[in-house]
Amino acid sequence: AQRVTQPEKLLSVFKGAPVELKCNYSYSGSPELFWYVQYSRQRLQLLLRHISRESIKGFTADLNKGETSFHLKKPFAQEEDSAMYYCALMEYGNKLVFGAGTILRVKS
Amino acid sequence: DAGVIQSPRHEVTEMGQEVTLRCKPISGHNSLFWYRQTMMRGLELLIYFNNNVPIDDSGMPEDRFSAKMPNASFSTLKIQPSEPRDSAVYFCASSLSTGELFFGEGSRLTVL
Numbered sequence: 001a002q003r004v005t006q007p008e009k010l011l012s013v014f015k016g017a018p019v020e021l022k023c024n025y026s027y028s029g030s031p032e033l034f035w036y037v038q039y040s041r042q043r044l045q046l047l048l049r050h051i052s053r054e055s056i057k058g059f060t061a062d063l064n065k066g067e068t069s070f071h072l073k074k075p076f077a078q079e080e081d082s083a084m085y086y087c088a089l090m091e092y093g094n095k096l097v098f099g100a101g102t103i104l105r106v107k108s
Numbered sequence: 109d110a111g112v113i114q115s116p117r118h119e120v121t122e123m124g125q126e127v128t129l130r131c132k133p134i135s136g137h138n139s140l141f142w143y144r145q146t147m148m149r150g151l152e153l154l155i156y157f158n159n160n161v162p163i164d165d166s167g168m169p170e171d172r173f174s175a176k177m178p179n180a181s182f183s184t185l186k187i188q189p190s191e192p193r194d195s196a197v198y199f200c201a202s203s204l205s206t207g208e209l210f211f212g213e214g215s216r217l218t219v220l
Contacts, residue, residue, distance in 0.1 A: 006150075032207060034207060034208075043210075043211045043212070043213055044199065044201075045210075046208045049207060049208075086150065086151060090207045093158065094139050094158065094205045094207065095153065095164055096207065098143070098150060098151035098152075099150060100151075101150040
């Protein structure tokens with residue numbers, strides 16, 4: 001079965017430290033992957049997608065087909081980055097399957 | 109556009125009662141999704157519709173769950189009878205088949 005794995009439930013870092021949120025996927029075809037973010041008291045929203053290859057709010061994510069990974073990275077964490085982050089995989093017919101999510105806490 | 113609108117925002121009910129959650133997608137979007145969010149399992153896809161037609165309901169946990177989309181601007185998710193293990197936040201999302209989903213604020217369900 002197709003699957004998205006986020007191994008960490010909680011990641012706690014200090015402000016200014018690098019951040020890496022891990023995501024591994026299992027998919028038989030050519031994957032299309034996304035990162036969604038849910039800030040406190042806000043709606044879940046798209047952060048970035050691998051096909052756009054852009055940096056959003058300082059975050060980047062590179063698709064590594066060899067390691068079947070799509071880790072989210074930021075060189076210097078900020079307090080406002082604290083949120084729940086979900087990795088997602090698009091399957092057939094626009095179906096989006098999410099991982100279990102990782103809570104990022106950035107401490108001052 | 110107010111975005112995806114869900115109601116109710118909060119629902120507290122007793123075991124065995126029927127629960128109906130409602131969703132109004134963004135006008136013009138052709139796909140609608142229902143997700144359930146729990147701490148243990150994250151975001152689980154329950155069912156999704158394309159052009160008002162249910163495409164994949166494999167995530168619907170049991171026959172107690174049902175979903176309808178009678179027209180392009182309205183969908184319901186019904187649980188009958190409800191059980192305490194159904195307690196979760198239920199999200200509705202809509203999209204234009206681009207992979208970017210627009211989520212509602214969620215309906216927090218507590219079954220006592």
